[in-house]
Amino acid sequence: MATEFKPRRFIAGAVCPKCAEMDKTVMYRVSEVEQVRECIRCGFKESIRDDDVAVNEPPTRVNQPRAGEAPLAHEDEVRVVSILDPKAKPERRDH
Numbered sequence: 697m698a699t700e701f702k703p704r705r706f707i708a709g710a711v712c713p714k715c716a717e718m719d720k721t722v723m724y725r726v727s728e729v730e731q732v733r734e735c736i737r738c739g740f741k742e743s744i745r746d747d748d749v750a751v752n753e754p755p756t757r758v759n760q761p762r763a764g765e766a767p768l769a770h771e772d773e774v775r776v777v778s779i780l781d782p783k784a785k786p787e788r789r790d791h
């Protein structure tokens with residue numbers, strides 16, 4: 697496999713945790729789920745997995761009732777809403 701070009705993006709204002717140099721940190725993707733943060737000054741490297749960032753929630757939320765799904769007898773869906781904001785009307789928004 698030939699060496700492929702990986703587009704690097706500088707992270708504005710990012711400080712390298714090793715050499716403390718600012719604006720010397722680049723980020724590039726190495727796989728579907730992993731990015732690397734690299735300092736071009738001292739060579740510090742850190743891999744960041746996308747699931748650490750939790751941009752997308754995994755569809756395996758077994759502990760919570762899904763939207764549109766009737767809660768089980770022992771579960772209280774209204775209680776979950778009222779914890780977040782007791783004064784808000786429980787609105788259902790499908791997205």
Ligand SMILES: [Zn+2]
Nearest residue numbers: 712715735738
């Ligand atoms: Zn550095």
